[in-house]
Amino acid sequence: MMTLFYVVLGTLFGFILSRSGAADYDYIQGMFLFEEFQLYGIIGTAVALTAPGLWLLKRYGKTLTGKPLVVERKAGHRGNVYGGILFGIGWSITGMCPGPVLVNVGEGKLYALAALAGVLAGAALFGCSYRVLTRPFRLPPLAVGTGEG
Numbered sequence: 001m002m003t004l005f006y007v008v009l010g011t012l013f014g015f016i017l018s019r020s021g022a023a024d025y026d027y028i029q030g031m032f033l034f035e036e037f038q039l040y041g042i043i044g045t046a047v048a049l050t051a052p053g054l055w056l057l058k059r060y061g062k063t064l065t066g067k068p069l070v071v072e073r074k075a076g077h078r079g080n081v082y083g084g085i086l087f088g089i090g091w092s093i094t095g096m097c098p099g100p101v102l103v104n105v106g107e108g109k110l111y112a113l114a115a116l117a118g119v120l121a122g123a124a125l126f127g128c129s130y131r132v133l134t135r136p137f138r139l140p141p142l143a144v145g146t147g148e149g
Helices: 002-020 025-032 038-060 078-094 098-106 111-137
Strands: none
Touching: 002 098, 025 038, 078 111, 098 111
């Protein structure tokens, strides 16, 4: 039941990305060149709506079992900076971050398959080299568990 909910939620999110232009290569390139400002408004609106929503969830949220919802603050480290730079470079070059990659694939844009291959290859490379990168980037130890948080 929850899987269907997540599929519907993801589909709705993809539809909104598509219709708003947030997955359009030309809009994204225009944003990075400071020629288009529509995406800055979309991002700003998302932050303005999400910040109070997260605050309310942290303050009053409950899990499905009725326990208080706990959102732990993640520690900052050098890897955040380098990862953010790498993410921004990839976003700028391809005009897509992971969500819009899937939206563009769903819209039938062939070039998005190359971006999807890059996302998957990059994630696999990072996963395979995590232990080697832990020390120079001061990454936290990898926690292996059930995937439930």
